[in-house]
Amino acid sequence: MDITIILSERGKELALVNLYKYKLIGERKKDNHLRWRCTNNKCSAIMFLGLDKRKVIETTVQHNHDKNSIEKIETQVLRENCKRKAEESISTRPLTIIRTELLNSSSTSNLNNQNVLILLFS
Ligand SMILES: [Zn+2]
Numbered sequence: 001m002d003i004t005i006i007l008s009e010r011g012k013e014l015a016l017v018n019l020y021k022y023k024l025i026g027e028r029k030k031d032n033h034l035r036w037r038c039t040n041n042k043c044s045a046i047m048f049l050g051l052d053k054r055k056v057i058e059t060t061v062q063h064n065h066d067k068n069s070i071e072k073i074e075t076q077v078l079r080e081n082c083k084r085k086a087e088e089s090i091s092t093r094p095l096t097i098i099r100t101e102l103l104n105s106s107s108t109s110n111l112n113n114q115n116v117l118i119l120l121f122s
Contacts, residue, residue, distance in 0.1 A: 001057045003049065006073075006079045014039065015049065018055060019067035022047060033057050039063055078102075 004016040008023070015022045015036050022036035022081040024044075035049040043064050078101060085097045 003053060003056065005053060005070050007084075008039075009076075009080070015047075015053065017047065017071060019070065019073065020045070020063060021068065021073075038063060 001017050006014050007017055009012050013024055015024070021039040023039050024034060025037045026086075027033070028035055028037050030050060032051055034051065034053065036047050036049060038045040040063070045059070045061045045063045047059040049055065050057055081101050084097050085101065089097070
């Protein structure tokens, strides 16, 4: 299973596994594995990752909802990247930043212009 660490809208770390998003809720004392919970409040799926966040050690409880679409995840990742770039370089115009991000990012291949427009006006 591939694990991707992304940032939430509040700048918190989220783990993306199989298009499900998990937030870090703590460490398990007996083996120091990191406990992550599904970001869907109505879902109680839990998984444990090793400390290096590269390996899923254990999952408990099945998700009770559909996984996220790739487009939705990519939009979030792109938005967070743009936000961070915008904070780093206040003098660059937002449109330039978004264009640069789109050109540089290989993970946004599924994004269409409509997504970008939504980003611009959200
Ligand atoms: Zn879930």
